[in-house]
Amino acid sequence: MLTVKNLSKRFGSLTAVDSVSFRVQPGEVFGLLGPNGAGKSTTINMIVGVLVPDGGAVEINSGGSPVDPGVRRNIGNAPQSLAIYGDLTAEENLRFFGRLYGLTGARLRERVDWSLELAALTDRKGDRVDVFSGGMQRRLNLACALVHDPSLVLLDEPTAGVDPQSRNMIFEKIELMKSEGRAVVYTTHYMEEAQRLCDRVAIIDHGRILDLDSVDALIDRHGGISNITIELDPDAAIPTDLPGRIEDHFLRLESDRPLEQIAQISARGLVFRSLHVERPDLERVFLNLTGRRLRD
Amino acid sequence: MHAVFTLALKDILQLWRNKFGLFWVIAFPLLMALFFGSIFSGGGSAVRTMKIAFIENQSSDAQAFLAELQRSEVLDIRPMSLDSARASVARGRLTAYIQFIQADARQASVWSPSKDSIQVGIDPSRKAEAGYLQGLISQAYFARISRKFTDPQEFRKEMNRSLESMDSAYGLSAEQKGLLRGAFTQLDTFMSSVNAADSASAHAGNPFGSLNLSFTDVANVTVGPRSSWEITFPQSLLWALIGCAATFALSIVMERTHGTYLRLRLAPISRLQILAGKGLACFLSCVFVCTTLMAFGAIVFHVKISSVVLMSLAIISAAFCFVGMMMLISVLGKSERTVMGSGWSILLIFSMIGGGMVPLMFMPPWIASLSNLSPMKWCVLAFEGAIWRGFAFADMILPLAILWSIGFVGFFIGTIVLIKSES
Numbered sequence: 001m002l003t004v005k006n007l008s009k010r011f012g013s014l015t016a017v018d019s020v021s022f023r024v025q026p027g028e029v030f031g032l033l034g035p036n037g038a039g040k041s042t043t044i045n046m047i048v049g050v051l052v053p054d055g056g057a058v059e060i061n062s063g064g065s066p067v068d069p070g071v072r073r074n075i076g077n078a079p080q081s082l083a084i085y086g087d088l089t090a091e092e093n094l095r096f097f098g099r100l101y102g103l104t105g106a107r108l109r110e111r112v113d114w115s116l117e118l119a120a121l122t123d124r125k126g127d128r129v130d131v132f133s134g135g136m137q138r139r140l141n142l143a144c145a146l147v148h149d150p151s152l153v154l155l156d157e158p159t160a161g162v163d164p165q166s167r168n169m170i171f172e173k174i175e176l177m178k179s180e181g182r183a184v185v186y187t188t189h190y191m192e193e194a195q196r197l198c199d200r201v202a203i204i205d206h207g208r209i210l211d212l213d214s215v216d217a218l219i220d221r222h223g224g225i226s227n228i229t230i231e232l233d234p235d236a237a238i239p240t241d242l243p244g245r246i247e248d249h250f251l252r253l254e255s256d257r258p259l260e261q262i263a264q265i266s267a268r269g270l271v272f273r274s275l276h277v278e279r280p281d282l283e284r285v286f287l288n289l290t291g292r293r294l295r296d
Numbered sequence: 297m298h299a300v301f302t303l304a305l306k307d308i309l310q311l312w313r314n315k316f317g318l319f320w321v322i323a324f325p326l327l328m329a330l331f332f333g334s335i336f337s338g339g340g341s342a343v344r345t346m347k348i349a350f351i352e353n354q355s356s357d358a359q360a361f362l363a364e365l366q367r368s369e370v371l372d373i374r375p376m377s378l379d380s381a382r383a384s385v386a387r388g389r390l391t392a393y394i395q396f397i398q399a400d401a402r403q404a405s406v407w408s409p410s411k412d413s414i415q416v417g418i419d420p421s422r423k424a425e426a427g428y429l430q431g432l433i434s435q436a437y438f439a440r441i442s443r444k445f446t447d448p449q450e451f452r453k454e455m456n457r458s459l460e461s462m463d464s465a466y467g468l469s470a471e472q473k474g475l476l477r478g479a480f481t482q483l484d485t486f487m488s489s490v491n492a493a494d495s496a497s498a499h500a501g502n503p504f505g506s507l508n509l510s511f512t513d514v515a516n517v518t519v520g521p522r523s524s525w526e527i528t529f530p531q532s533l534l535w536a537l538i539g540c541a542a543t544f545a546l547s548i549v550m551e552r553t554h555g556t557y558l559r560l561r562l563a564p565i566s567r568l569q570i571l572a573g574k575g576l577a578c579f580l581s582c583v584f585v586c587t588t589l590m591a592f593g594a595i596v597f598h599v600k601i602s603s604v605v606l607m608s609l610a611i612i613s614a615a616f617c618f619v620g621m622m623m624l625i626s627v628l629g630k631s632e633r634t635v636m637g638s639g640w641s642i643l644l645i646f647s648m649i650g651g652g653m654v655p656l657m658f659m660p661p662w663i664a665s666l667s668n669l670s671p672m673k674w675c676v677l678a679f680e681g682a683i684w685r686g687f688a689f690a691d692m693i694l695p696l697a698i699l700w701s702i703g704f705v706g707f708f709i710g711t712i713v714l715i716k717s718e719s
C-alpha cells in the first residue's frame with residue numbers, strides 16, 4: 001500500500017527527517033509516535049507529495065509517486081492544522097473537496113452524507129464552520145480527508161485540542177476505517193493513543209526512526225521490567241526470603257517476567273489482599289530509547 | 297476545467313458570504329460614483345461656466361455682438377477659426393461654438409429688417425446646455441439692437457449706412473429716393489441735436505431687427521462627458537476592480553495561512569489549476585461587478601455607452617489586468633497584514649495617479665504623463681473611450697494591449713513567486 005524508503009528532508013542546517021523507512025499494509029493502522037518537532041508532519045507532507053524530499057522515495061500502490069495527481073486521488077490527509085473553510089458550511093466544505101476529487105451527482109451526495117455521518121455533523125451540516133467547537137472542526141477536518149473514499153489515510157495529530165467525546169468518536173472512526181481495509185498512518189505524541197489504536201508503531205525522534213514494531217514487541221524490547229505491588233495480609237506472618245522489598249505489608253518487586261514471578265509467590269500459600277502490576281508503556285520505551293520523556 | 301470552475305465557484309461563494317469584501321467590491325465603488333457624481337453635477341450647467349468658441353469675425357457688428365456675449369459671466373469665450381472650433385466641440389473641450397453671419401448690408405437697413413444669422417454648433421446630446429445658450433445668445437443680440445437704437449451715435453451711423461445702401465437699392469424710383477434722402481437728412485439733423493442722456497432712456501424695442509438663430513449639430517459629435525456621471529462611473533468601475541483584486545489577493549494569502557491551500561495541493565489538481573481557479577473567480581467577479589455598476593449607471597444616471605462592444609472589451613481586458621495585479625499582490629508577503637497593507641497602498645497610489653481619484657481630464661500635464669505608468673489610467677481610458685471619448689476600435693487597441701500585457705506579466709510573476717516560495 002505505502003512504502004517509504006530512506007526519506008530525508010533538510011531545512012537549512014536542520015535535518016527534519018533523516019532516512020525514514022517503513023511500509024504500511026491495507027487494513028493496518030501505523031503509528032508515528034514522537035515528541036513535537038520529531039519530523040512527523042514533515043514525513044507526512046512528503047508522503048502526500050506536498051514537500052519534495054531531499055532523498056529517498058515514496059511509493060504508493062507499488063510504484064506510484066504522490067507527485068502524480070492520479071495517485072493523490074487515493075490519498076486522504078487530515079493535516080495537523082485545520083484545513084477547512086470557516087465561512088462555508090460543513091456540507092459546502094465537503095461538497096467542495098469532493099468535487100475537487102472529481103465526484104459529481106449522486107455519488108457526491110452519497111459521499112458527502114457518509115462523511116457528515118462519520119463526523120456526526122449531519123444535523124449541523126448547514127451551519128458555518130466558524131461557529132463550530134474545536135472538536136467539531138477537527139471531526140470535519142477528518143471527514144474532508146475521507147470524502148473521496150481514499151484507500152490510504154494519513155491523520156496528523158487528529159485529536160489535537162479535542163474534547164474527550166470527540167476523541168473517542170475519532171478513535172471509533174479510525175477502527176472503522178481499519179475494518180474497511182484502508183491503510184491508516186496516524187501521528188501523535190500521545191503514547192496512549194498509539195497504544196490503543198496502532199498495530200505497529202514507529203518511535204521517531206529528531207527525524208530518525210528509533211525502532212519500529214508492534215506495541216507489545218516494542219515494550220518487550222525496550223520497556224524493561226514491570227513493577228509488581230502485592231498487598232499481603234497484615235495479620236499473617238511474612239516470610240523473610242521473599243524477593244523484592246517489604247514496606248509495611250506491601251511487597252514491591254521488579255521483574256521482566258511478572259506473571260511467572262507472581263505465580264511463584266502465590267504458590268508459597270501467601271494470601272494476597274490486592275495485586276497491582278504496572279506494565280511498562282510506550283512512554284517508558286521512549287524514555288529508555290532517548291533518555292527523555294515524550295512530553296516535557 | 298471542472299476543478300478550476302469548482303475552485304472559482306467556491307471563491308465566489310466565499311466573497312458573497314463576506315460582507316466586508318462585498319462592501320469594497322460593490323458598495324464602495326457605487327458610493328464613489330454617486331458621491332462625486334452628485335458633487336460635480338451639483339449646481340447644474342447654469343452655475344458652471346460654459347466654454348464656447350466665437351468664430352473669428354472682424355466686422356463691427358460681430359464684434360459688438362461678441363462684446364455683448366462677453367457680458368455674461370457664465371460664458372467663457374475664446375475666438376477661433378470655424379474648423380478648430382468644430383474640432384474642439386467634437387472633442388468635448390468646448391460646449392459649443394457661435395458663428396455670427398452678418399446679413400448682406402445692401403439688402404438690410406433700418407427699414408428692411410436685417411437678417412443677421414447666428415449659427416451655433418453644439419453636441420446634440422447637450423440639450424440642456426443648448427437651451428440655456430440660446431437664451432444667452434438672444435439676450436446678447438437684442439441687447440445690442442436696443443443699444444443701437446437708443447444710442448444716437450449708433451443710430452446715425454445706421455442711418456447713414458441706410459442712406460448709402462439706398463442709393464444702390466433696387467426697385468426705388470429716383471423720386472422716392474429723393475424723398476427719402478430728404479427725410480433722412482432732416483432726421484439726422486434732429487438726431488444730432490438730441491441729448492444722448494434723454495435718448496438713452498427712450499424705449500427702443502426691436503422694430504427693426506430680427507434674429508435668425510439656428511443650431512447646428514456638430515457632425516458625429518458625442519465626444520466629451522455628457523454629465524459628471526460619465527466621469528464618475530468609469531472611476532467606480534476602477535474602484536470595483538481594485539476591491540476585487542485586493543479581496544482575492546487576500547483570499548490567496550488566507551488559503552495559505554488557514555491551511556486550506558495545503559488541502560488544495562493534496563487534491564489531484566495542479567498548482568496552475570489552483571491559481572487559475574483563483575484567477576477565474578477574480579475575473580468573473582470583476583466582470584460581474586463592472587457590468588452591474590455600468591448597467592446601473594446607464595439605467596439610473598443615463599450614462600450613455602457609445603459602444604457596447606468596446607465597453608465589453610474594455611471590461612474584460614480590465615478584469616484580466618486586475619487578475620494579474622491580484623496575483624502580484626498576493627505574493628507581496630506571507631501574512632494577511634503585509635499583503636493587505638502593501639497591496640492597498642500600491643493600488644491606491646496607482647489609482648491616484650491613474651485617474652481613480654481625480655479624473656484624468658482635470659489633471660495637470662505632468663501628472664497626466666506620470667499616469668501613463670499606472671494600469672488604472674489605461675482602464676479608465678478604455679472605459680471612457682467606450683462611453684464618451686468616441687473611440688473607434690483602433691483607438692482601443694493601445695489601452696487594451698497594455699491591460700492584457702499587465703495581466704499576463706502579473707499572473708506570470710505572481711505564479712512563479714508563489715511556487716518558489718512554497719518549496
Ligand SMILES: Nc1ncnc2c1ncn2[C@@H]1O[C@H](COP(=O)(O)OP(=O)(O)O)[C@@H](O)[C@H]1O
Nearest residue numbers: 011014016034035036037038039040041042043
Ligand atoms: N517549512 C519549514 N521550514 C523550516 N523548518 C521546518 C519547516 N517545517 C518543519 N520544520 C522543522 O522541522 C522539524 C520537524 O517538524 P515537524 O515535522 O513539524 O515535527 P512534528 O510534526 O513531529 O512536530 C522541526 O524542528 C521544525 O521546526
Ligand SMILES: [Mg+2]
Nearest residue numbers: 040041042080
Ligand atoms: Mg506535526
